[in-house]
Amino acid sequence: MAAAATCGTGAGSTGSMVAAGGKNNVTSFQRRGPRASGSDSSYSRLVSIAGTRPSVRNGQLLVSTGLPALDQLLGGGLAVGTVLLIEEDKYNIYSSLLFKYFLAEGIINGHTLLVASAKEDPADILQELPAPLLDDNVKKDFDEDACNHKTAESNIKMKIAWRYQLLPKMEAGPVSSSRFGHYYDASKKMPQELIEASKWHGFFSPEKSSSTLNIEPCSLTHGYIKLLQFIQNIIYEEGFDGSNPQKKQKNILRIGIQNLGSPLWGDDICCTENGNSHSLTKFLYVLRGLLRTSLSACMITMPTHLIQNKAIISRVTNLSDTVVGLESFIGSERETNPLYKDYHGLIHIRQIPRLNNLIYDVSDVKDLAFKLKKKLFTIEKRVE
């Protein structure tokens, strides 16, 4: 009752609040009502950035990775200010697809992109992004996939002994009103006008780092230094770290770095065991510092299967926040194994960060496999 009295007058003036408190005298705790000038400045600090949402568990601001299934496995999405490391599969097919989904999600949400690569020109990468699936097409595609699946198994009808028949069907498909994660059609390219309307910065390593200087051991390679300076400049100039208070809307910077650690960046950890083993770890350390102080999220793909010194892989895992490993079945003996015949590979969630929390957000499902259907990339719990 006392609680109702104090809470009931939410929009009222402070005068009535004092009166109510005085009458009951149960608690001196008074809720401050909204200010008279009640603009949305204080409430819009977090919520109004497009493409983000607070986590339901601890209120951390999250962005989507571009793949709603992966978002769910990571506890709702990728936290702003953290690094998502993707360990590439052997032929770099699926990891580059995830990279493109991440960038495409940024374009759809209107985030600023920063694409860094040593192999391909960032402009070419942006031309190859998958097209978003519009809501009315999405259900059609999902139903079509479901139908194909059903016709194969229509002869095995399952008799349900429980009352599930009466329950409404669980919707595994996309929710049409979801604004957080979007679905993409991997067989179509993103329309040119969306790409041109987006704001992006590209870093192509061979162009930026021209000289091959002799570097001392234990220091960053030239390519990494240039990339860090580039990222720092963009963050500072565009105000992602709050340095120049912006009149306009706050936005998120999505950083995508492709094939980090490959020899094309000038790093030789993939070539020898005793190379410059601290360059990459230093890079990740500095990068994480830059990210934590700005409104940005980063996805890095790394060919860890090529790294010769296994200690580096564990150090890199510790220095990243979220680590997801992809293992494709191509060329391995698992391709012919009947247990894996429906899938294209396994996905391993190797690390989940513990941000402002005492416990990890680990999902209880560890046996996950992925499949690239004609248009969609799905992650499923592996069914025996």
Added chain:
Amino acid sequence: MGAGRGKPRALPTRPQYRASAEGGSGADPGGEAGPAWSGVGGAGDVSRPRVSGRRTGACGLLPLPPTTAPNGSSGPSHSVEWEGRSLLKALIKKAALGGEQVHILGCEVSEEEFRAGFDSSINSRLVYYDLFRDPLNWAQTGEALPGGPLGALQAMCKRTDPGPVTVALDSLSWLLLRLPCAALCQALCAMSRQHACRGGGPAAEQLCVLGLLHRELHGPGPTGALSSLAQTEVTLGGTAGQASAHILCRRPRQRPPLETLWFSVLPDLSLDLQGGPPLESQPHPDPHTPQVEPASHLTFNLHLSKREREAKDSLTLPFQFSSEKQQALLRPGPGPATSRIFYEPDAFDDLDPEDPDGDLDV
């Protein structure tokens, strides 16, 4: 190509001769018929659509469209037993016959030895950069390429005219032993990019880089790094007298197809492909890895016999309401008469209606 050209076959194991040739047939417009790799989709700006067409016409099967990806070329790597230089020369000959410019960086064998086997018309079209005779430029003749091996690679790239070019590196192993691997990878990538830039549009530029790699000279690191750059990798191996090529083509967005072919290089450096999977030379994988049967090691029985299946199908489930069952439920039942408990007292039971717990030994 027979087995060992006078070299002793003393190696106990059969070294896998790995030939990686850069193949990237980019956007092949027709999707040429023929082996899968000839129509492979490589990187956009170094595709060579016409190669497959011409070559499929020339011989029934084509080994590798020597198209390169901006990522270096790995050529056939030879081992002591299965020598890849003749395969490289055969591919060079095809490129030269096709009217492309061919630049060769020769490091391991002398120019005369490399040019042996080509006839004079082809020899006149080959542009040869010799790093074998005087790699460190001690003679100071002034005609050597400056900057060492790396400078030689960059100079080669600058001297190519726009148009389809085949660059053969004999061998990558020689370069790997003298240059840091990362620098070599970057140089190979830069080569194709510069070529593409200079010539104008991406469709016009077709640079193919073929490289020869001696697989057993290098650890898994450099070979892994180079093969991740390569678009097509050809590993040579084979059995007595017959060489086989195991070809792996990486397509940018699809699963890479793996093919194995038998081939032989004739004395006039033309390729003779026999196609088809290897015969009984390779041990059939089945005896070694028995087919995995998921339900084989369980302690319970997952299979149903016919009678059991019939019984299962005829079972009515508790929540499946047929009309009779619904009527029976709606009708008021006879009451407690339908459910009874039948109990036979045991010898040790002492039923005392006043004290039901009397028989407990408390």
